[in-house]
Amino acid sequence: MTSKKAPTMKDVAREAGVALGTVSKVLNGIPVSEKNKLKVEEAIRSLNYEVNTYARGLKMQKSNLIALIIPNTTNPFFAAFAYYIEAALYKKGLRLLLCCADGMPEKEIDYLNLAANNKVDGIIALTYSDIGSYIPEHLPIVVFDRFFENPSIPRIASDNFAGACLAIEKLLEFGCRHPVYIRFHSVFPGESDKRKEGYLYACEKYGIEPDYLDLVDSNYEPAVLKEFLKQHKNPDGTLNFDGVFAHTDYHGYMFKNILQEEGYRVPEDVQIIGFDGINLFGNREDGPVISSICQPIDRLAEQCVEILTSQKDSLPPSLTLLPVKYRYGGTTRE
C-alpha cells in the first residue's frame, strides 16, 4: 500500500552487520550471541521491519495472536481485565484478538476452533457459557475464575475465600454487629463461589448468625433487594442489620442507593463492603465505587499471560490464587 518498499530480512542483516541466517534465527527465537541479538533487534527497530506473519504462520505455526474471550468490555471489571491483558501481551510481542461473547457460546466456540487450528496461539477465557466440552485437550488456554470439568485447564483467580473473611472482619472492626451477605451468582461453578464459603466460615469463627440473600445473577432486580430490606426492618423502622457484604461492587452500590432512597444513612446506619474494587470512569484517581475487597486485576491479567505463554516449557499449576485487599470507598466508617 505504501509507495516506499518495505524493508526485507536482507536489509535488516545489512543494517545489523550480521549474516542473514542470524536475522532468521533471532526472528524464529533460535539462540544467537547476546551481542548479535541486540544488533538485530536494533536494526529491526530502526528500519521498522515487519515480519511477514503469513509466511511465518505456515512455517512456524505461530500467529503471535492470543484470543481473549470475555462477556463484554462495558462491565468495568471486564473492561479493566481486557485492558491489562492487552498490556501484558504487548510486552511479550503478542497481539490481542478480542471476542465479546455475552450470551453467544457459539462465538466462544469459534475462537476455541481458531486455537485448535493454530490460527491463534492461545486463549484467555473469562466465560459464563457452557463450553467445557468444546475445549480440546492440550489447547493452550487459561481460564479466569471459572471451573471446568477438565482439571488440566489452568485457572487463575483471586483468593475469594480469604477476601470474604476479610470483608466480615473489616465490618466487625468498624463496629458492625450484624453483617448480612447479598449474593447474586452465576449458574456455572467458579472460584467466586468461595465468597459464600468464606462468609459462612467467618460467621462461625466470629459467632455471627448467617443471614444472606442467595440468588442466581439473572434474578437480580432492585425489587429483590427492596424485599430483603423490608424483611429486615424492626417494628420501629430501624434495621436488624448494620453491615452488608455484597458479592460484587455493583450489587453493593445498588443496595446503597436503595438504602439511601429509604432514608437510611450509609455508612452511619449501614456499612457496605463490596467485592471487585472497580473504579468509576476507570480512572484510578477518581476513586472507588464503594468500599471493597479489591481483586488485583492488573496482576491477574499478567498472571494469565505468564501462565499461557509458559505452557510449552512447564506444566502450569491447575489453580493460581492471588491475594486481595481492602480499600476504603466511602461506605464504611474507615
Added chain:
Amino acid sequence: MTSKKAPTMKDVAREAGVALGTVSKVLNGIPVSEKNKLKVEEAIRSLNYEVNTYARGLKMQKSNLIALIIPNTTNPFFAAFAYYIEAALYKKGLRLLLCCADGMPEKEIDYLNLAANNKVDGIIALTYSDIGSYIPEHLPIVVFDRFFENPSIPRIASDNFAGACLAIEKLLEFGCRHPVYIRFHSVFPGESDKRKEGYLYACEKYGIEPDYLDLVDSNYEPAVLKEFLKQHKNPDGTLNFDGVFAHTDYHGYMFKNILQEEGYRVPEDVQIIGFDGINLFGNREDGPVISSICQPIDRLAEQCVEILTSQKDSLPPSLTLLPVKYRYGGTTRE
C-alpha cells in the same frame, strides 16, 4: 493440536455436493448461485470447517482482521465503543485486534504498519496521539472524532455542534437562566471542539452572556473546578449560575460531587447536563451517570465498520455526523 483431523475444502465440497471450485469461490467471495452458496455455508457449519487463513493471507492478502486503536478500555465511553465495534465486525465475519495505546504513539504506529503491510485489513482509530504523518495514503482507515490533516481520511463523529445547542436549550427549558460551560479538551483538533462552537452559538441565539472554563484535558483536577465555583459565588453564598453544560459526563459528574460537597443541591440549585451518555457499570438498565447529551455509540461503531468495509467499492464521505439526543439522568428538573 486436536487428534481429530481437521476437515479440508474437499470434505466441504463432498458434504455440500458441489464442485471443489464452487467451495473455493464461496470462500473467496466470488459469486456463485444462491443455492450453491447456501449449500456450501451449511457444509462449512456442519463440519466446523476452518479456512486456513495463513494460506489465504498469502494469496488474497486478506487477514479478516481489523485493528481498533483506542486509548484504553477502562474509560466507559471507549469501553462501549470497543464493544460495539467488535459486535459490528463479527456480523461481517471480521475479527478485532485490540490496541490500547494510552500515551504510547509508537504502539499506534506499530498497528498502522501492520495495516500498511496488509497484516490487517484496516484500522479504526480513536486516538489522541500525534500520528497524522504516519498514516500512509490509501490506507484503509476510519477515524472517530479526531481531525487529521489528510482530508481523504474518513471521519465519523456525533453532531457535537447540535448537541451543545440542545444542552443549552434543555437547560433553558428546565428553568435555567445562567448556564455556564466547563470544558476540558484534547490538544488535538477534533469534532468535539464543536461543542464549544455550539455553546457560543446558543448563547448568542438566546441572549446569554458566555461564561465558561476552557482548559486542556491534562490540566483537569478537582481544584480547578473548586476555584471556578469560588469565583461564581455571590456575597450571600448563592451562585451566580444555575446550570452547567459539561464537556463530558465525567467532568459533569465530578462537578456535581463538588457542588454537593459544598452544600449546593443538584438539580434544585444547579442543573447539570453532560455529554456522552455513559452508564454506570455499563448496564443500560442501571441508567445514566448524569443527565446528558448522548452519543449513539452503537451506531457510531456500526458506521465506522460500514465505511471501512465499503472503502474498496466507493469513496467514503470525508465526514459522517450522527445525531445525538438528550437523556434524563437525575441532574436536571426533567
